[in-house]
Amino acid sequence: MTTLSIIIPVYNEAKTLKKVLERVYIYQIPNVKKELIIVESNSTDGSRKIVAEFAKNKKDVTLILEEKPQGKGHAVRTGLTKASGRIILIQDADLEYEVSDYPSLLKPILEGKTKFVLGSRHLNHTGDYSWDIRNFKEGRKALFMNIAGLAFHAFFNLIYQTNLTDPTTMYKVFKRECLKNLHLRGNYFDLDWELVAKLIRSGYKPIEVPVHYKPRGFAEGKKINIMRDGPRYVKAIIENRILPLNKL
Secondary structure, eight states: OEEEEEEEEESSOHHHHHHHHHHHHHOOOTTEEEEEEEEEOOOSSSHHHHHHHHHTTOTTEEEEEOSSOOOHHHHHHHHHTTOOSSEEEEOOSSSSBOGGGHHHHHHHHHTTSOSEEEEESSBOTTSOBOSOOOOOSOHHHHHHHHHHHHHHHHHHHHHHTOOOSOTTOSOEEEEGGGGTTOOOOOOSTHHHHHHHHHHHHTTOOOEEEEOOBOOOOGGGTOOOOHHHHHHHHHHHHHHHHHSOGGGO
């Protein structure tokens, strides 16, 4: 029996939270025992009440309540410290991704092909690539997000000599042993880049598998802001490439 720790950072996701938690909790994977680690960052929309009610009397759910919001990256890092599973999976609290992709995400690890998997939103299940994955209603913002995403991905691949289609996917799955001696510092969306960069520099070669993706727009609660987060991305990509791992 393989043990899987699912890290779920939560901040102001009341509209989708209950449905996501229920889907993750009831989803069964043969020969895999799950534990949920929910990190709630003192939301202002009632999310804390939802997670508290959900976690009640569930021994396989760990609930961590932060005193104040310190960023998604901080919440993920906090959750990682409590993970006891042999494999770790990061799951957002929105409805952009499908839990039905869990088996395909776990398969390369369970078969011993790799210790690190990325769920690519840009690949479909026939292996074809699509660049315009963000097709929500705010057309100009969606186009800008798509172009910015392509630019950041190209920059990352150039710097790290990789050929990844989606290094910033939320679905990052890896063996817990990969975190040994890995000191993560990112508090925001920059952790997405930092985690992938440090795992690659530690010698772990990721396998990408296609995942289903239904993007939500900013009116629906999307939190990323390229003007704010973009400089953090660049800093994380460069810093985690040029500095020695033992200095990071």
